[in-house]
Structures are given as C-alpha cells and as structure tokens.
Amino acid sequence: MGISLFFFFLFMRLFAEINGGSRDDECKASRCSHHGPVIRFPFRLKHQPEHCGYPEFELSCSEEKRTILELPSSGKLWVKEINYTSQEIVLWYPRDYLQWQILNFNLSAFPFQFKDEYTYINFSFFNCSEDITNQLSYADNQLWSIPYSILSSNPVYVAPSSYSLAEVNLSSCQKIFNATLPDYYIYGGEYGIMNWSKPMCGNCEAKGNKCQRKKNNSTEPEIECIDKPAKGAPMDKMVLTEAILGFLHFTFGIFIIFIVYRSNKLKREHRINIQKFLEDYRALKPSRYSYADIKKITNNFKDKLGQGGYGTVYKGKLSNEVFVAVKILDDFKGNGEEFINEVGTMSTIHHVNVVRLLGFCADGYKRALIYEFLPNExxxxxxxxxxxxxxxxxxxxxxxxxxxxxxxxxxxxxxxxxxxxxxxxxxxxxxxxxxxxxxxxxxxxxxxxxxxxxxxxxxxxxxxxxxxxxxxxxxxxxxxxxxxxxxxxxxxxxxxxxxxxxxxxxxxxxxxxxxxxxxxxxxxxxxxxxxxxxxxxxxxxxxxxxxxxxxxxxxxxxxxxxxxxxxxxxxxxxxxxxxxxxxxxxxxxxxxxxxxxxxxxxxxxxxxxxxx
The missing domain is CATH 1.10.510.10 (Transferase(Phosphotransferase) domain 1)
Known part of the structure; x- marks a missing residue:
C-alpha cells in the first residue's frame, strides 16, 4: 500500500510539472509533420490560445498531416512553405478546389496578397449550352475552356475581358461573372506565392525574442515582444519528462506483475502446506467434507450465527439430524495457519470443556471447520x-x-x-x-x-x-x-x-x-x-x-x-x-x-x- 501511494504522489507531481511547463510554453513553435513548415507567430494552430497568433493566420493539420490554411471565402489551401524573414507563404492550389476559389476569391477578405511579380487581369466567365471548343483560337490565346462541372453543368469558358471575341460564336453562351485574378491562377499554375505586410515581428526577433498578441479587448491588438526561452530547453524538458514517465510506467507495471505473481505463489504454497498437513492426518478423525457438502449442510449458508476475525459461522445439520456450527474461513486472510491449528490441535482433544471438531473441508482454496452446535452461544x-x-x-x-x-x-x-x-x-x-x-x-x-x-x-x-x-x-x-x-x-x-x-x-x-x-x-x-x-x-x-x-x-x-x-x-x-x-x-x-x-x-x- 505504501509503495502504491508513493507512485501515485510521484505521478501526480510529474503531471503537475508537465502541466505547468505546458502553460509556460503554450505558444511554442510546432509542425504538422516532420517535413512540414514551422508554425509560429503570426500563425497559430487551432488548438493554441488566441494570443499566440492572429485569427486570419490560423492553420490546422489534416489527417494526412498536411498544413492547411483555411481562408474565409477561398476554401482550404495547402501550405508548402513559410518564410518568416521575407514574410512569404507558398500555397498549393488543389485542382479540386479551383472553381470554388474562382467564385469566391476576394483579396480584401484576408491579409495575404499575391506577390507583385504576378499580373492581375480581369477575366470574363461564360456558361455555354453547346460545346464551342472547335471555335477556340489557341494561337491567339483568347478563350480557354474550364473542363470542370462545379461552376455549371454546361461547359464553362474564360477569357480576358479586354480581348475581342467577335470571331467566336457565343450565341449559345451567357456571361456569368467577371473576376480580377492573377493570370498565373488561370493559366494552370499549382503553386502560388503570397506575402503579408502586417503584423511584423522582424525587429523583435532580431533581438532574440518572440512575438505574441497582447491580451486586451481592443479591435486592433498590439504585438508584445517577450523573452524567448533558450534553444532546446522546452524539448529537453519534454524528453526528460517523457523518460521519467516511461520509467515510472515500466516500474509500476513490474511492481503490479510482482504483486500478482507473489500473491499467486503464496496461495499455491499455502495450498501445498495444507494438502501436506491433510495427508499426515488422513488416518485421524474428524471427517473430511467437500465444499458441495458444506453448502448442503448449511442449506446454502442460510442461517448465520456470527462473524469472527477469520471467518463466518453458520448453523447446519448433518445427515443424521445432528446440528452443527460451520465456520467458513476467509481465503484471503492468513496463510492457512489457523486452519492447520484448528484441525491439528482439536483432532487430538477430547474433553468435556473443549468444543468438539466434527469435520473439516479443504476443497481447493475453500476451507471450513465443522463443530458441535452449542445452542446457548x-x-x-x-x-x-x-x-x-x-x-x-x-x-x-x-x-x-x-x-x-x-x-x-x-x-x-x-x-x-x-x-x-x-x-x-x-x-x-x-x-x-x-x-x-x-x-x-x-x-x-x-x-x-x-x-x-x-x-x-x-x-x-x-x-x-x-x-x-x-x-x-x-x-x-x-x-x-x-x-x-x-x-x-x-x-x-x-x-x-x-x-x-x-x-x-x-x-x-x-x-x-x-x-x-x-x-x-x-x-x-x-x-x-x-x-x-x-x-x-x-x-x-x-x-x-x-x-x-x-x-x-x-x-x-x-x-x-x-x-x-x-x-x-x-x-x-x-x-x-x-x-x-x-x-x-x-x-x-x-x-x-x-x-x-x-x-x-x-x-x-x-x-x-x-x-x-
């Protein structure tokens, strides 16, 4: 019992230490995978506190351990790289999300902007009831087909709004919307580089510190510069803690196995001792009964006479109508010594002022003693x-x-x-x-x-x-x-x-x-x-x-x-x-x-x- 309490309090102490350490480093840098980009201010993962980053910079980890940027109106984009020095983020546009992004792309909705090297063009989108692919002039690059069915069940075509489409028969088509997009986005590129201008943390990081949002109620939370822990300290602490916990789990497991083994071993030894004793007294009275006999004698332990330190006494009746008192010994108390004492001692005693032992039971771990019944208790x-x-x-x-x-x-x-x-x-x-x-x-x-x-x-x-x-x-x-x-x-x-x-x-x-x-x-x-x-x-x-x-x-x-x-x-x-x-x-x-x-x-x- 004392050893169990020691392990319990030690485990609770370590648990408190771990929780305290996690509170001190709740905004620590992390990754979705070993090769994924480092996630730190102004970005934060969903499970981290709000002051660790900005809402628009919230990232999450997919089941495939990919880093995901989920923009309010442009779906989920996969984050390939994050360069905190140049404040650039490299995104991958999954082809499955292309139409959704075209419909909802709105640069004013979030703090990211495409890099200046991209050319922004106003595009027109047409929904056509007939296939006009044979009319497209690929040499002039005037009209492109979007061979996806999410925008419409009919073929959809896109062309720069400034282009003249007089040579194309659009009688079966209807313009559905215009959108200003980087030409890179339409011409089939899978990766895009975007940057952000705010918030800026360069000056703070140049001093060896790290940034986080101030915990206040203002609509424009300011950035505060806090001391950065020594490199490797959190990881060292985590490794040490995991090592200690692993050792405790291993030790506790060995302790439990030892207790179970020891208990079973003692039970086997006690049973062997009792069996050896019974062999020595085989030729002597009193009679030996099975546990099934004991249940029959006591009518399934119906009439309880009393409770003692080593067992419970029930009233019973032998086949010859003789009333008896049956003491059922607790199999989890003692080591069988009381049973040996009672049978070994009382089988040799014959005196008017000593209670008479009539029989006993030693059936596996079940042990019982049968005495003459004395009505005045x-x-x-x-x-x-x-x-x-x-x-x-x-x-x-x-x-x-x-x-x-x-x-x-x-x-x-x-x-x-x-x-x-x-x-x-x-x-x-x-x-x-x-x-x-x-x-x-x-x-x-x-x-x-x-x-x-x-x-x-x-x-x-x-x-x-x-x-x-x-x-x-x-x-x-x-x-x-x-x-x-x-x-x-x-x-x-x-x-x-x-x-x-x-x-x-x-x-x-x-x-x-x-x-x-x-x-x-x-x-x-x-x-x-x-x-x-x-x-x-x-x-x-x-x-x-x-x-x-x-x-x-x-x-x-x-x-x-x-x-x-x-x-x-x-x-x-x-x-x-x-x-x-x-x-x-x-x-x-x-x-x-x-x-x-x-x-x-x-x-x-x-x-x-x-x-x-």
Missing part, C-alpha cells in the same frame, strides 16, 4: 448483556462455569501429548451448551510445545487486546508460556464478576474506568463491592472469583499461579484465599526496576522454539 452474550441475562445464571452457576473453563485450560496445558497454549482466552471464545456448561473454542492462534518445556518464543503478539498478557507485548516482563493463558483467564474472571468490560471509558466514576484496579482497591481496603449481590453466599463467591482473578493477572508470569492451582482455588473455600500483591503498582515498569516478592509460585520459565 458464547459467554459474552450473558455477562455483557444490557438486559441483565447474567443475573439468571446466578453466582453458583458462574462459579461452575469458571471451574469448567479452568479445567479445560488445565487439560490443554497438562492433559494432552503436547502442551497447547490457546493464546486467545476471552468470553467470546467460551461457548455454552444446553445446560450452560462451558466449552473452549477457536484454536486458530494456538501453539504447541513439548510438555517438558514451559514457554515458547514468538515473533509477534497474538490474542485480543484487553486479554493479552504483558509478556506478549514486551519480553521485559517475562517469557510467553502457559502463564499467558492464565492472565487471559484472570481478565475473563474479573469481567464475569463485574458484568462489564474491564476497560470502560463511559462510566460516570472515572476510578471505575479500569475495573480490575478499582476492584483490587476495594477488596484491599475491605470495602463492599456491591456487585449484583442477592444473599450472603453470593458475596463469598464474588469475592473468591475476584481474588483468584487478581492472582491470575499479576504483571509478571512468575507471580501467577498455574491452572492446576487455579482449579484448586476455585473448588476450595473462600476463607483460605489471601489477597495477592497489587499488580498495578508495577504497571509500566520493567522487571529490574520493581521490587519483587521473595517467593514465587512457579520457578523461572525456560524458552523453547515455536513448534508449527
């Missing part, structure tokens, strides 16, 4: 409900849910062949069955490590903000390990107690904006918390869950209990618990700058490489 819909649904669960049920989640996490840490770190424990990933028993779901960010070791090294943080342990963000606080799940579980317990998000800037009392710290201060000072308490037993449960949650969110992993100890604390009596150290006094400080407790619940953690 996720825990967050109860503890964060604006309608107080968490009241209906009751504190005893909340305690049972907390114990179930803790046992599920302990199983992941200690009960499997390899230690599984979930790394995304939060209310949204805790599903409830028809009896409101909790089940841990969504193993897309999970990591495996040997049970003999206790920590993993990672290059980037994983999880959801508000539940991520400090060591996930900075190694100054310790190593990423199973204690990272303990921290997330502690934040979940405190949200269960408060019935709200731990961070809430909308509360009226600013001291409650960060609820865990507010809760610790009240418990430490033995103040009443007053959180949805209905009887004495509720007070004990709320206080026990609060204290355990505060133990779990200690700033350093070494100060947190293991999940096995947490389960014992939840199942034990509230009176046996002691308040933990204040986890908020060390917020923002590094390990070396904080005075630590003399005893720790766990020994220092060792770091091992990440197992994919």
């Amino acid at each position: 996720s825990l967050d819909k109860f503890i964060f409900s604006a309608f107080g649904n968490n009241y209906s669960l009751g504190w005893h049920k909340l305690q049972d849910i907390a114990i179930g989640i803790a046992k599920g996490i302990e199983y992941l840490h200690q009960g499997c062949d390899q230690r599984i770190l979930h790394l995304d424990i939060k209310p949204h990933n805790i599903l409830l069955d028809h009896n409101s028993n909790p089940k841990i779901s969504d193993f897309g960010l999970a990591k495996l490590c040997s049970k003999e070791q206790s920590a993993v090294s990672m290059t980037a943080a994983r999880g959801t903000m508000g539940y991520i342990a400090p060591e996930m963000l900075s190694r100054n606080f310790g190593n990423v390990s199973s204690k990272s799940d303990v921290y997330s579980f502690g934040m979940l317990l405190i949200e269960m107690v408060g019935g709200r998000k731990n961070i809430d800037a909308t509360v009226e009392n600013t001291s409650q904006a960060y609820f865990p710290e507010w809760l610790y201060n009240h418990l430490d000072q033995e103040q009443e918390v007053h959180i949805r308490i209905e009887d004495e037993s509720d007070i004990k449960i709320a206080k026990k869950i609060s204290i355990i949650g505060l133990w779990c969110i200690q700033w350093y992993p070494i100060d947190r209990p293991s999940m096995k100890i947490v389960v014992g604390m939840l199942e034990g009596e509230e009176g046996n618990l002691v308040m933990p150290p204040n986890p908020f006094t060390s917020m923002g400080q590094t390990r070396t700058s904080v005075r630590r407790r003399k005893t720790s619940i766990q020994p220092e953690l060792t770091v091992i490489s990440e197992i994919e």
Whole structure:
C-alpha cells in the first residue's frame, strides 16, 4: 500500500510539472509533420490560445498531416512553405478546389496578397449550352475552356475581358461573372506565392525574442515582444519528462506483475502446506467434507450465527439430524495457519470443556471447520448483556462455569501429548451448551510445545487486546508460556464478576474506568463491592472469583499461579484465599526496576522454539 501511494504522489507531481511547463510554453513553435513548415507567430494552430497568433493566420493539420490554411471565402489551401524573414507563404492550389476559389476569391477578405511579380487581369466567365471548343483560337490565346462541372453543368469558358471575341460564336453562351485574378491562377499554375505586410515581428526577433498578441479587448491588438526561452530547453524538458514517465510506467507495471505473481505463489504454497498437513492426518478423525457438502449442510449458508476475525459461522445439520456450527474461513486472510491449528490441535482433544471438531473441508482454496452446535452461544452474550441475562445464571452457576473453563485450560496445558497454549482466552471464545456448561473454542492462534518445556518464543503478539498478557507485548516482563493463558483467564474472571468490560471509558466514576484496579482497591481496603449481590453466599463467591482473578493477572508470569492451582482455588473455600500483591503498582515498569516478592509460585520459565 505504501509503495502504491508513493507512485501515485510521484505521478501526480510529474503531471503537475508537465502541466505547468505546458502553460509556460503554450505558444511554442510546432509542425504538422516532420517535413512540414514551422508554425509560429503570426500563425497559430487551432488548438493554441488566441494570443499566440492572429485569427486570419490560423492553420490546422489534416489527417494526412498536411498544413492547411483555411481562408474565409477561398476554401482550404495547402501550405508548402513559410518564410518568416521575407514574410512569404507558398500555397498549393488543389485542382479540386479551383472553381470554388474562382467564385469566391476576394483579396480584401484576408491579409495575404499575391506577390507583385504576378499580373492581375480581369477575366470574363461564360456558361455555354453547346460545346464551342472547335471555335477556340489557341494561337491567339483568347478563350480557354474550364473542363470542370462545379461552376455549371454546361461547359464553362474564360477569357480576358479586354480581348475581342467577335470571331467566336457565343450565341449559345451567357456571361456569368467577371473576376480580377492573377493570370498565373488561370493559366494552370499549382503553386502560388503570397506575402503579408502586417503584423511584423522582424525587429523583435532580431533581438532574440518572440512575438505574441497582447491580451486586451481592443479591435486592433498590439504585438508584445517577450523573452524567448533558450534553444532546446522546452524539448529537453519534454524528453526528460517523457523518460521519467516511461520509467515510472515500466516500474509500476513490474511492481503490479510482482504483486500478482507473489500473491499467486503464496496461495499455491499455502495450498501445498495444507494438502501436506491433510495427508499426515488422513488416518485421524474428524471427517473430511467437500465444499458441495458444506453448502448442503448449511442449506446454502442460510442461517448465520456470527462473524469472527477469520471467518463466518453458520448453523447446519448433518445427515443424521445432528446440528452443527460451520465456520467458513476467509481465503484471503492468513496463510492457512489457523486452519492447520484448528484441525491439528482439536483432532487430538477430547474433553468435556473443549468444543468438539466434527469435520473439516479443504476443497481447493475453500476451507471450513465443522463443530458441535452449542445452542446457548458464547459467554459474552450473558455477562455483557444490557438486559441483565447474567443475573439468571446466578453466582453458583458462574462459579461452575469458571471451574469448567479452568479445567479445560488445565487439560490443554497438562492433559494432552503436547502442551497447547490457546493464546486467545476471552468470553467470546467460551461457548455454552444446553445446560450452560462451558466449552473452549477457536484454536486458530494456538501453539504447541513439548510438555517438558514451559514457554515458547514468538515473533509477534497474538490474542485480543484487553486479554493479552504483558509478556506478549514486551519480553521485559517475562517469557510467553502457559502463564499467558492464565492472565487471559484472570481478565475473563474479573469481567464475569463485574458484568462489564474491564476497560470502560463511559462510566460516570472515572476510578471505575479500569475495573480490575478499582476492584483490587476495594477488596484491599475491605470495602463492599456491591456487585449484583442477592444473599450472603453470593458475596463469598464474588469475592473468591475476584481474588483468584487478581492472582491470575499479576504483571509478571512468575507471580501467577498455574491452572492446576487455579482449579484448586476455585473448588476450595473462600476463607483460605489471601489477597495477592497489587499488580498495578508495577504497571509500566520493567522487571529490574520493581521490587519483587521473595517467593514465587512457579520457578523461572525456560524458552523453547515455536513448534508449527
């Protein structure tokens, strides 16, 4: 994205430069073709501004790239040469336009005049109903035929008006008009030289400058003399600009090709990785389905249950009338790692507090996961409900849910062949069955490590903000390990107690904006918390869950209990618990700058490489 923006702004900058340069040189000399005459003041091309030349000197370029002078009453004439020193223009009269020019030729209509070397004669034109060619006296050159049909459908003849035509029988003829023309024009010449007297720019050009009309409203615009740019400067600038633009276009094209190639290559690699993984797990359950099966199971994705970070969940039904939840993974997100994590991890897990994976789909780039369907959805819909649904669960049920989640996490840490770190424990990933028993779901960010070791090294943080342990963000606080799940579980317990998000800037009392710290201060000072308490037993449960949650969110992993100890604390009596150290006094400080407790619940953690 950054590279694309760079190219965009660079292109816009060059475009502005080009436009600025064209405005500075909008009256520059030009040609219709490589061999055509140079067009500059007082001439101008039609597309150039009016101040670049005079209206009567307007030229245009034909499709054949010929230079055309279009006079108001004499048609189009081809310009062969323009001599700006002698102020002469050489025109070619196309034979097709001869009659039109004869009819409309009027020297007073435009500023050009034939050169003095031409002889002007008054000619008479006759329209004859009969052919009188045999009467013409070619020796005397008295009468000429004009063998064209544009002037008339009858033969047309022309002769100097001063000549005597007594010997010619003109009874079938009628004089149609007289015209004063150069004899060159009638006697068949194809080229004519004309000159102009005004405007004159010789004095200005002699100083090395160039002329243009003043931009004013007078009927006779005056000429102004302006500085002429250095020879070759506009062309050099144009060549440089075209070279830069060409390079940018080439580079941008290569960049796009690279992005497309890279994207396709990554997709192929991800597909190969998933295929290899599936071959390794071919002998294991769960079952594999095609994408057509997935559409049939979900009734063409009719009933949507929710949207997650990596896909959408739909309700479905297997052939044996078993309801399932089908998560369709987005094929444009991630690199297939979540799919491998889910299938590879959950196919080996069998625990009452972990959601069961029933099947999967890996059909080309289409990937889906099929879980058991849990009708009560996720825990967050109860503890964060604006309608107080968490009241209906009751504190005893909340305690049972907390114990179930803790046992599920302990199983992941200690009960499997390899230690599984979930790394995304939060209310949204805790599903409830028809009896409101909790089940841990969504193993897309999970990591495996040997049970003999206790920590993993990672290059980037994983999880959801508000539940991520400090060591996930900075190694100054310790190593990423199973204690990272303990921290997330502690934040979940405190949200269960408060019935709200731990961070809430909308509360009226600013001291409650960060609820865990507010809760610790009240418990430490033995103040009443007053959180949805209905009887004495509720007070004990709320206080026990609060204290355990505060133990779990200690700033350093070494100060947190293991999940096995947490389960014992939840199942034990509230009176046996002691308040933990204040986890908020060390917020923002590094390990070396904080005075630590003399005893720790766990020994220092060792770091091992990440197992994919």
